[in-house]
Amino acid sequence: MLLTNLEVVPGRRVVEHLGLVQGSTVRAKHVGKDLVAGIKNVFGGELKFYTELLQESREEAIQRMVAQAEALNANAVLNIRFSTSSIAQGAAELFAYGTAVRLDESP
Amino acid sequence: MTDVLVVCVLLGLGFGFGTLAERRHYHSIRRREEDLASVMIFSARFPPEPERPRESRLVTGQVVISVDYFKAFLAGLRGLVGGRVTSYEGLLDRARRESILRMKEDARGLAPCKIFNVKLETSSIWKGGGNSLAGVEVLAYGTAVAD
Helix, strand or coil, X not given: CEEXXXXXXXXXXXXEEEEEEEEEEEEECCHHHHHHHXXXXXXXXXCHHHHHHHHHHHHHHHHHHHHHHHHCCCCEEEEEEEEEEEEXXXXXXXXXXXXXXXXXXCC | CHHHHHHHHHHHHHHHHHHHHHHHHHHHHHHHHHHCCCCEECCCCCCCCCCCCCCEEEEEEXXXXXXXXXXXXXXXXXXXXXXXXXXXXXXXXXXXHHXXXXXXXXXXXXXXXXXXXXXXXXXXXXXXXXXXXXEEEEEEEEEEEEC
């Protein structure tokens, strides 16, 4: 599965458009980590737990999007966009969407 | 009285560690920016039409950075009179540059390459009542196209 946020794939042709595919996930870390983040808020610096949390969420959202694309028999997802939003304290939603297409065979 | 003391200690800790963290971070950012200067990034939506098929892949980088107590306090004071909140400008600058660097590191597998259609998504993770944390999350993503 080829993933890209361009509207074209360099050197390859789109054979068929299969429509929008999307994946989303809402995740939270446990309270302990929220506490650590609270302490970190005094000192400043990177909040590694939250970076990890967002990375995991992003990977999961992409996976769900790819699963949808596979169900449509696509071999690429073009024009991928991400959007994040906070739903509650300590919880984040990550949403990924793109257009599933079938590309011609790679030479 | 104890309340004032606690706030003073928090401000001191925030100022000390926060300044140190910021200086270290800027140092590391500048060093890695030099290392990764060969990976060029573009916000152009379309890469130039290649004469042969190129390998391409989605690359991402992200970071969550927290502001320190002292800077949050300064920003609160600034809110009274209005104007530029320089303490938060530095935070956003660091977060953006860091996420772009991580995106470039993600693209290393394709090197040498260029990254097209770079987008930056910024959001604050917490917003709410009195005791809320202040942090900024930046996600940078784009498509790396091998040279």
